[in-house]
Amino acid sequence: MAKNSLINGSIWEQYSQKVQDRMNNPRYMGEITEEEAKARGGKLVVADFGAESCGDAVRLYWLIDPKTDRILDAKFKSFGCGTAIASSDTMAELCIGKTVDQAVKITNLDVEHAMRDTPDEPAVPPQKMHCSVMAYDVIKQAAANYKGVDPAHFEDEIIVCDCARVSLGTIKEVIRLNDLHTVEEITQYTKAGAFCKSCVRPGGHEEKDYYLVDILKQTREEMERERLQAQAEASAATSAKAGAEMSFEQLNLIGKFKAVEGVLD
Incomplete structure:
Protein backbone atom coordinates (compact mmCIF):
# COMPACT_ATOMS: atom_id res chain seq x y z
CA MET A 1 0.00 0.00 0.00
CA ASP A 156 26.50 24.05 31.91
CA GLU A 157 23.10 25.60 32.66
CA ILE A 158 19.39 24.93 32.96
CA ILE A 159 18.07 24.04 29.51
CA VAL A 160 14.81 25.85 28.67
CA CYS A 161 14.38 24.75 25.05
CA ASP A 162 15.27 21.07 24.67
CA CYS A 163 14.78 21.18 20.90
CA ALA A 164 17.39 23.89 20.29
CA ARG A 165 19.38 23.22 23.53
CA VAL A 166 19.10 26.87 24.62
CA SER A 167 19.84 27.64 28.27
CA LEU A 168 18.10 30.01 30.66
CA GLY A 169 21.25 32.13 30.95
CA THR A 170 21.56 32.48 27.17
CA ILE A 171 17.94 33.59 26.77
CA LYS A 172 18.25 36.22 29.50
CA GLU A 173 21.51 37.49 28.08
CA VAL A 174 20.10 37.77 24.56
CA ILE A 175 17.04 39.67 25.82
CA ARG A 176 19.27 42.16 27.65
CA LEU A 177 21.90 42.62 24.96
CA ASN A 178 19.38 43.10 22.15
CA ASP A 179 16.58 44.78 24.17
CA LEU A 180 14.06 42.18 23.02
CA HIS A 181 10.35 42.70 23.67
CA THR A 182 8.61 39.65 22.16
CA VAL A 183 8.88 35.87 22.22
CA GLU A 184 9.13 35.95 18.43
CA GLU A 185 12.31 38.01 18.74
CA ILE A 186 13.76 35.49 21.22
CA THR A 187 13.07 32.70 18.73
CA GLN A 188 14.64 34.71 15.92
CA TYR A 189 17.85 35.24 17.90
CA THR A 190 18.20 31.85 19.63
CA LYS A 191 15.87 29.34 17.86
CA ALA A 192 14.26 28.65 21.26
CA GLY A 193 10.59 27.87 20.69
CA ALA A 194 11.03 27.35 16.95
CA PHE A 195 10.30 23.62 16.95
CA CYS A 196 7.83 21.80 19.24
CA LYS A 197 7.01 25.13 20.97
CA SER A 198 6.56 23.47 24.38
CA CYS A 199 8.84 26.08 25.97
CA VAL A 200 6.88 29.08 24.65
CA ARG A 201 3.98 28.96 27.13
CA PRO A 202 2.07 26.40 29.25
CA GLY A 203 -0.14 23.94 27.42
CA GLY A 204 2.32 22.74 24.79
CA HIS A 205 3.66 19.31 23.84
CA GLU A 206 5.12 18.73 27.32
CA GLU A 207 5.24 20.53 30.66
CA LYS A 208 8.27 22.73 31.35
CA ASP A 209 9.83 24.36 34.41
CA TYR A 210 10.52 27.57 32.47
CA TYR A 211 8.57 29.24 29.67
CA LEU A 212 9.73 31.96 27.29
CA VAL A 213 6.76 34.20 28.07
CA ASP A 214 7.64 34.19 31.78
CA ILE A 215 11.39 34.59 31.23
CA LEU A 216 10.75 37.57 28.95
CA LYS A 217 8.38 39.21 31.45
CA GLN A 218 10.72 38.70 34.42
CA THR A 219 13.81 39.84 32.53
CA ARG A 220 12.05 42.97 31.23
CA GLU A 221 10.93 43.76 34.81
CA GLU A 222 14.52 43.32 36.04
CA MET A 223 15.78 45.60 33.27
CA GLU A 224 13.22 48.27 34.19
CA ARG A 225 14.15 48.14 37.89
CA GLU A 226 17.82 48.44 36.98
CA ARG A 227 17.06 51.41 34.70
CA LEU A 228 15.13 53.23 37.43
CA GLN A 229 17.88 52.49 39.94
CA ALA A 230 20.51 53.86 37.57
CA GLN A 231 18.42 57.01 37.06
CA ALA A 232 18.03 57.48 40.82
CA GLU A 233 21.77 57.05 41.37
CA ALA A 234 22.58 59.47 38.56
CA SER A 235 20.15 62.03 40.00
CA ALA A 236 21.66 61.66 43.49
CA ALA A 237 25.17 62.05 42.09
CA THR A 238 24.13 65.21 40.25
CA SER A 239 22.59 66.67 43.41
CA ALA A 240 25.71 65.80 45.42
CA LYS A 241 27.91 67.45 42.84
CA ALA A 242 25.74 70.57 42.84
CA GLY A 243 25.92 70.67 46.64
CA ALA A 244 29.69 70.33 46.59
CA GLU A 245 29.98 73.30 44.26
CA MET A 246 28.09 75.60 46.68
CA SER A 247 30.15 77.93 48.86
CA PHE A 248 30.40 77.18 52.60
CA GLU A 249 28.29 80.25 53.36
CA GLN A 250 25.46 78.99 51.06
CA LEU A 251 25.16 75.66 52.87
CA ASN A 252 22.56 75.09 55.57
CA LEU A 253 23.58 73.95 59.05
CA ILE A 254 23.56 70.24 58.15
CA GLY A 255 25.50 70.90 54.96
CA LYS A 256 28.13 72.89 56.85
CA PHE A 257 28.42 70.11 59.44
CA LYS A 258 28.99 67.50 56.70
CA ALA A 259 31.51 69.75 54.96
CA VAL A 260 33.51 70.09 58.19
CA GLU A 261 33.33 66.31 58.71
CA GLY A 262 34.69 65.80 55.21
CA VAL A 263 37.66 68.08 55.87
CA LEU A 264 38.42 66.36 59.16
CA ASP A 265 38.25 62.94 57.51
Missing part, protein backbone atom coordinates in the same frame (compact mmCIF):
# COMPACT_ATOMS: atom_id res chain seq x y z
CA ALA A 2 1.38 3.42 -0.96
CA LYS A 3 2.29 5.72 1.89
CA ASN A 4 0.00 8.46 0.56
CA SER A 5 -2.95 6.13 1.08
CA LEU A 6 -2.00 5.68 4.73
CA ILE A 7 -1.65 9.32 5.70
CA ASN A 8 -1.94 12.61 3.92
CA GLY A 9 0.91 13.07 1.47
CA SER A 10 1.56 16.61 2.68
CA ILE A 11 2.78 15.21 6.00
CA TRP A 12 5.49 13.22 4.24
CA GLU A 13 6.60 16.38 2.45
CA GLN A 14 7.70 17.75 5.85
CA TYR A 15 10.29 14.95 6.16
CA SER A 16 13.54 15.10 4.21
CA GLN A 17 14.46 12.29 1.86
CA LYS A 18 17.39 11.46 4.15
CA VAL A 19 15.00 10.97 7.08
CA GLN A 20 12.71 8.74 5.03
CA ASP A 21 15.68 6.67 3.83
CA ARG A 22 16.99 6.17 7.37
CA MET A 23 13.51 5.32 8.64
CA ASN A 24 13.33 2.43 6.19
CA ASN A 25 17.00 1.47 5.98
CA PRO A 26 18.93 2.45 9.12
CA ARG A 27 22.67 1.83 8.71
CA TYR A 28 23.75 1.58 12.33
CA MET A 29 20.88 -0.29 13.95
CA GLY A 30 22.10 -3.32 15.90
CA GLU A 31 24.30 -4.04 18.87
CA ILE A 32 27.94 -4.50 19.82
CA THR A 33 28.63 -7.46 22.07
CA GLU A 34 31.29 -7.85 24.74
CA GLU A 35 32.90 -10.59 22.66
CA GLU A 36 33.11 -8.31 19.63
CA ALA A 37 34.51 -5.45 21.71
CA LYS A 38 37.18 -7.71 23.16
CA ALA A 39 38.11 -9.09 19.73
CA ARG A 40 38.52 -5.56 18.39
CA GLY A 41 40.51 -4.37 21.39
CA GLY A 42 37.99 -1.79 22.53
CA LYS A 43 35.89 -0.98 25.59
CA LEU A 44 32.13 -1.45 25.26
CA VAL A 45 29.85 1.25 26.64
CA VAL A 46 26.07 0.81 26.66
CA ALA A 47 23.64 3.64 27.51
CA ASP A 48 19.85 3.87 27.64
CA PHE A 49 17.60 6.90 27.48
CA GLY A 50 13.82 7.23 27.31
CA ALA A 51 11.66 10.24 26.49
CA GLU A 52 8.72 10.51 28.89
CA SER A 53 6.89 12.89 26.57
CA CYS A 54 6.35 10.30 23.85
CA GLY A 55 7.37 6.93 25.31
CA ASP A 56 10.26 6.44 22.88
CA ALA A 57 13.52 4.87 24.07
CA VAL A 58 16.97 4.35 22.58
CA ARG A 59 19.95 2.19 23.54
CA LEU A 60 23.38 3.32 22.32
CA TYR A 61 26.45 1.10 21.97
CA TRP A 62 29.93 2.62 21.77
CA LEU A 63 33.15 0.75 21.06
CA ILE A 64 35.91 2.97 22.46
CA ASP A 65 39.68 2.80 22.19
CA PRO A 66 40.64 3.23 25.88
CA LYS A 67 44.06 4.58 24.93
CA THR A 68 42.72 7.52 22.92
CA ASP A 69 39.06 7.74 24.07
CA ARG A 70 38.14 7.60 20.39
CA ILE A 71 34.84 5.98 19.38
CA LEU A 72 35.71 3.20 16.96
CA ASP A 73 32.14 2.10 16.25
CA ALA A 74 28.58 2.90 17.29
CA LYS A 75 25.28 1.04 17.07
CA PHE A 76 21.80 1.64 18.43
CA LYS A 77 18.47 0.05 19.17
CA SER A 78 15.38 2.22 19.12
CA PHE A 79 11.91 1.62 20.51
CA GLY A 80 10.02 4.44 18.91
CA CYS A 81 8.70 6.12 15.80
CA GLY A 82 10.41 6.38 12.44
CA THR A 83 11.81 9.81 13.26
CA ALA A 84 13.42 8.42 16.42
CA ILE A 85 15.03 5.67 14.34
CA ALA A 86 16.32 8.12 11.73
CA SER A 87 17.65 10.49 14.42
CA SER A 88 19.36 7.68 16.33
CA ASP A 89 20.90 6.30 13.15
CA THR A 90 22.29 9.72 12.24
CA MET A 91 23.51 10.27 15.80
CA ALA A 92 25.41 6.97 15.80
CA GLU A 93 27.13 7.88 12.53
CA LEU A 94 28.13 11.31 13.87
CA CYS A 95 29.77 9.70 16.91
CA ILE A 96 32.10 7.39 14.98
CA GLY A 97 35.66 8.69 14.77
CA LYS A 98 35.23 11.30 17.49
CA THR A 99 36.65 11.22 20.99
CA VAL A 100 34.15 10.97 23.84
CA ASP A 101 34.72 14.64 24.67
CA GLN A 102 34.02 15.60 21.06
CA ALA A 103 30.95 13.38 20.80
CA VAL A 104 29.33 14.86 23.89
CA LYS A 105 29.33 18.24 22.11
CA ILE A 106 27.05 16.86 19.39
CA THR A 107 23.68 18.58 19.82
CA ASN A 108 20.24 17.67 18.60
CA LEU A 109 20.54 20.51 16.11
CA ASP A 110 23.64 18.84 14.67
CA VAL A 111 21.61 15.66 14.26
CA GLU A 112 18.72 17.49 12.61
CA HIS A 113 21.01 19.45 10.27
CA ALA A 114 22.76 16.23 9.23
CA MET A 115 19.38 14.82 8.14
CA ARG A 116 18.49 17.80 5.93
CA ASP A 117 18.42 17.50 2.17
CA THR A 118 19.24 21.19 1.80
CA PRO A 119 20.71 23.57 4.41
CA ASP A 120 17.62 25.77 4.62
CA GLU A 121 14.88 23.13 4.76
CA PRO A 122 14.14 21.44 8.14
CA ALA A 123 14.51 17.65 8.09
CA VAL A 124 11.44 16.97 10.25
CA PRO A 125 8.25 18.83 11.23
CA PRO A 126 8.51 20.94 14.43
CA GLN A 127 6.48 18.52 16.55
CA LYS A 128 9.01 15.76 15.84
CA MET A 129 12.09 17.75 16.84
CA HIS A 130 12.05 16.15 20.30
CA CYS A 131 13.14 12.85 18.72
CA SER A 132 16.55 14.32 17.95
CA VAL A 133 16.74 15.56 21.54
CA MET A 134 16.55 11.95 22.71
CA ALA A 135 19.56 11.13 20.52
CA TYR A 136 21.47 13.99 22.14
CA ASP A 137 20.57 12.85 25.65
CA VAL A 138 21.68 9.27 25.13
CA ILE A 139 25.12 10.55 24.04
CA LYS A 140 25.44 12.36 27.37
CA GLN A 141 24.43 9.18 29.18
CA ALA A 142 27.02 7.12 27.29
CA ALA A 143 29.76 9.65 28.01
CA ALA A 144 28.75 9.73 31.66
CA ASN A 145 28.89 5.93 31.86
CA TYR A 146 32.35 5.90 30.29
CA LYS A 147 33.77 8.64 32.50
CA GLY A 148 31.97 7.57 35.67
CA VAL A 149 30.17 10.88 36.21
CA ASP A 150 26.58 12.09 36.33
CA PRO A 151 25.06 13.17 32.95
CA ALA A 152 24.37 16.58 34.51
CA HIS A 153 28.16 17.04 34.50
CA PHE A 154 27.87 17.89 30.80
CA GLU A 155 25.19 20.55 31.25
